[in-house]
Amino acid sequence: MRYAETGYNLEVDLTTGNIERVETDPELVELHLGGHGTAARIIWERVPPEVKPFDPENLLIFSAGLLEGTSAPGANRTIINCISPVTNYLAHSMMGGYFGPELKMAGYDKIIFRGKSPKLIYLWIHNDKVEIRDASHLRGVGAQRTAEMIREELGDPRIQVASIGLAGENRVYTASIEHSHSSASRGPAPVMGDKNIKAIAVRGTKDVNVFNAEKLFEMSFNSLKSVAKNPNVGDWMAYTWDDSFHHDNFSWGNSRVRRKGYWSAELQERWKQLTKRLLNRKTGCYNCLKECKLSIQHPGQPAYGAKCFSKISWHMCSFDELDFSWEILAVAQEYGLDNFSTPQTIALAVELYDNGILTDEDMPDFPENSKERFYYLLEKIVRREGIGDILANGSYAAARQIGRGAEAYEHNTIKKFEQLPLKLGKVNFPYFLMFSTGEKINITQIQGSYPQDPLRNPEKRQKFCDGWVAAPERFKKFYMEWEPRTDPSMEASCHICDWNETMHYIDDAVGTCAFLSSFRGQFGGKPAYHIYNFPKYINAATGLNLDSDDVWQIARRNRNLVRAINVGRGMRRADEKPPEDHWKVRLPEQEQELLSMYYKFKGWTDDGIPTKPTLDKLDLGFVADELIRRGILTGEETNVYEETTTLPAPTDEQLEAALYSASEKVRMAQGGG
Amino acid sequence: MGEKVKKIVKTIKVNLDECNGCRTCEMVCASFHAKPRYSNSNPNRSRIRVVIDERAGVWVPIRATDYTKAECDGRRTYTIKGREYSECSFCGTICPARDLFKEPDSGLPLKCDMCESDPALEEPMCVQACGLNCLTYEEEEVWVEAEEQVKPAEIELSLKSLVDKYGMGKLADIVARMSQKG
Ligand code: SF4
Ligand code: SF4
Numbered sequence: 001m002r003y004a005e006t007g008y009n010l011e012v013d014l015t016t017g018n019i020e021r022v023e024t025d026p027e028l029v030e031l032h033l034g035g036h037g038t039a040a041r042i043i044w045e046r047v048p049p050e051v052k053p054f055d056p057e058n059l060l061i062f063s064a065g066l067l068e069g070t071s072a073p074g075a076n077r078t079i080i081n082c083i084s085p086v087t088n089y090l091a092h093s094m095m096g097g098y099f100g101p102e103l104k105m106a107g108y109d110k111i112i113f114r115g116k117s118p119k120l121i122y123l124w125i126h127n128d129k130v131e132i133r134d135a136s137h138l139r140g141v142g143a144q145r146t147a148e149m150i151r152e153e154l155g156d157p158r159i160q161v162a163s164i165g166l167a168g169e170n171r172v173y174t175a176s177i178e179h180s181h182s183s184a185s186r187g188p189a190p191v192m193g194d195k196n197i198k199a200i201a202v203r204g205t206k207d208v209n210v211f212n213a214e215k216l217f218e219m220s221f222n223s224l225k226s227v228a229k230n231p232n233v234g235d236w237m238a239y240t241w242d243d244s245f246h247h248d249n250f251s252w253g254n255s256r257v258r259r260k261g262y263w264s265a266e267l268q269e270r271w272k273q274l275t276k277r278l279l280n281r282k283t284g285c286y287n288c289l290k291e292c293k294l295s296i297q298h299p300g301q302p303a304y305g306a307k308c309f310s311k312i313s314w315h316m317c318s319f320d321e322l323d324f325s326w327e328i329l330a331v332a333q334e335y336g337l338d339n340f341s342t343p344q345t346i347a348l349a350v351e352l353y354d355n356g357i358l359t360d361e362d363m364p365d366f367p368e369n370s371k372e373r374f375y376y377l378l379e380k381i382v383r384r385e386g387i388g389d390i391l392a393n394g395s396y397a398a399a400r401q402i403g404r405g406a407e408a409y410e411h412n413t414i415k416k417f418e419q420l421p422l423k424l425g426k427v428n429f430p431y432f433l434m435f436s437t438g439e440k441i442n443i444t445q446i447q448g449s450y451p452q453d454p455l456r457n458p459e460k461r462q463k464f465c466d467g468w469v470a471a472p473e474r475f476k477k478f479y480m481e482w483e484p485r486t487d488p489s490m491e492a493s494c495h496i497c498d499w500n501e502t503m504h505y506i507d508d509a510v511g512t513c514a515f516l517s518s519f520r521g522q523f524g525g526k527p528a529y530h531i532y533n534f535p536k537y538i539n540a541a542t543g544l545n546l547d548s549d550d551v552w553q554i555a556r557r558n559r560n561l562v563r564a565i566n567v568g569r570g571m572r573r574a575d576e577k578p579p580e581d582h583w584k585v586r587l588p589e590q591e592q593e594l595l596s597m598y599y600k601f602k603g604w605t606d607d608g609i610p611t612k613p614t615l616d617k618l619d620l621g622f623v624a625d626e627l628i629r630r631g632i633l634t635g636e637e638t639n640v641y642e643e644t645t646t647l648p649a650p651t652d653e654q655l656e657a658a659l660y661s662a663s664e665k666v667r668m669a670q671g672g673g
Numbered sequence: 674m675g676e677k678v679k680k681i682v683k684t685i686k687v688n689l690d691e692c693n694g695c696r697t698c699e700m701v702c703a704s705f706h707a708k709p710r711y712s713n714s715n716p717n718r719s720r721i722r723v724v725i726d727e728r729a730g731v732w733v734p735i736r737a738t739d740y741t742k743a744e745c746d747g748r749r750t751y752t753i754k755g756r757e758y759s760e761c762s763f764c765g766t767i768c769p770a771r772d773l774f775k776e777p778d779s780g781l782p783l784k785c786d787m788c789e790s791d792p793a794l795e796e797p798m799c800v801q802a803c804g805l806n807c808l809t810y811e812e813e814e815v816w817v818e819a820e821e822q823v824k825p826a827e828i829e830l831s832l833k834s835l836v837d838k839y840g841m842g843k844l845a846d847i848v849a850r851m852s853q854k855g
Contacts, residue, residue: 287697
């Protein structure tokens, strides 16, 4: 019997309409765990670099992570991969909610789409019954409304739906896949639109088998309760009233203008009253007691979900107030537009207009008022009308299509991908590495296990380290040595970047939410998941006897596999640089020295390519052979990574103490039943 | 007037405003009632379920409480925030005529038993698991007519509705299987 995974993928050939339930190789779990890891393996094997994002041969893969459908808290991410039209690299995208667990309970680990449907369809999965259904009546229908209509049509409110709106249908690069107030952006939505898939509806009622269910439940149940009390996990930024941090520190408009001191007590009170008036409640995702989304509802309108970033992105891009965000979000989500890149692209267009690069000829009747300008461009983008057809390709491509000096205004992307509008003073070594070398091409998908600043008081720093269960010893040492207002050493920076990315790779394979894990280790040091308890969850769920070092090794394998996919598609050292004006002070020589050091540490060539010895050591020899066959490696490169260890690990007692105190222990009924 | 007896009524109060729609209560309920205990976490086997309608802004946890007649007259609809719901969406009663609380394999009705077990739990699992205080366990002492406690007619009625729905053969099989397990 297969444990934790169902052992079956659903293969859907949209061109022929053929649907198959395909048994998977159990060995792949040992190598890649699942989710993003096994999806990368499939893309490596079946989508060679010649395949372009909108070719029928591009695969679109929806994965449920390894722990989904089990009792493990917050294991609910749906991971979506394909070759992205934005970057031509592997798209890394995911969403919360309920879709992944439902897919598991329907009996599948993944849905793999290939080909292109001749007409707009939706896929209906009901346990073993899977059918392609006509979706012509859903053309142009809003993403959330689509879900509602499908549920009504199929007569079951428990059906989980992932759908695209008009933006995805029109292959807007900044479109998103919407599901239950969660959304997945960064590339797959336009591919879904290109393949003519309007939605996927899934209903599953089967059990997911696990190896030691009682043990898994006990750990999960105690963790659930601890998570509910833990103030450092979840996304408190979604509902904090004091949001001076983002508004005073992140840049506004086209990520150019800092407004230090923008926040005030009066503003905070006004925004609080507004939000309270519109707030239905706070909501979360499957099997997680955090409340990371706000259900917002204007009178007479359907409710929608807002997250921490979407709450601020629209009004900051338009130099407006919160009411504008609350208003336009309802529209953007029905169109299925990502709230990260889209407002930044619109802000870019506004700036280009204000600087005479775009003119009235490009934008006839362009309004004066900022809000109206945003609506004007939003409507053009989702329909790909006029200038909207260019802006729909995102900031990087649009600036280059427009030309006339527009490129200079496009300064917030890495590898063609929009970044968080951070603006910092001096370059920060770990952040330089995370920004530049991350395969997922977005800082929020990489950072989080290591604090962003050292505590000033050494005693407090020591106290933090003493309770820092999530950290392998070397990081405590680096932290103690880190003096305020300095960079960690180059050596420490390489390790910190490596750890941050490793934890995300594990989350993405097992399907756990970063807010309970990789993104939250930096606060308080006690995230619900970390390198020391992941093996325990994985063991109880699958029966695989792994320790922390083994899990780290799997993450390393997945990371190198993704790197190899992107390297095959042309990614090199020259692409690994942060956005142009991200840091006021740049240190070009040291940055390059650091980059070389990091590549060496990773066992890559000086051009950022994993070597044959590295790939061999990761059981990826076949990947090395292909890179040699393609002339990307000679096979003579000798650099190889050195094992790092997570030992000594905390004892079970220490781990438990970090979860909950003895008095809070939960009494579980034993036996019988 | 019959004799009055004291009875403890156990109930779970629901504060709708606190529910985040996580369905953790479903997961733990299913796990606690799995045989063997905790052997699966399939929310489809839960005796509590959360009716979610995101666009209407509705999150309502409901429990499968007492049996009722097959032919209930609850045909009303409720409008909440502009959307209509059938009474059945919110009725916590196990109705043989509807699908909400059914074992996915057998189709048999599910019923909340307040997690009665030996040793007894301090609080039902869903209450323990819901860290958001949406669910609160309450015990209340009430005086009831003695004969109200046993209602053979009602049992017969429930069984009859099950026979109507599934046929005597299937029901007899299941009763036989249950009595063998003891
Ligand atoms: S921490 Fe927040 S975002 Fe993550 S699973 Fe829980 S509710 Fe969802
Ligand atoms: S556990 Fe609590 S908050 Fe979560 S769905 Fe159930 S009642 Fe709602």
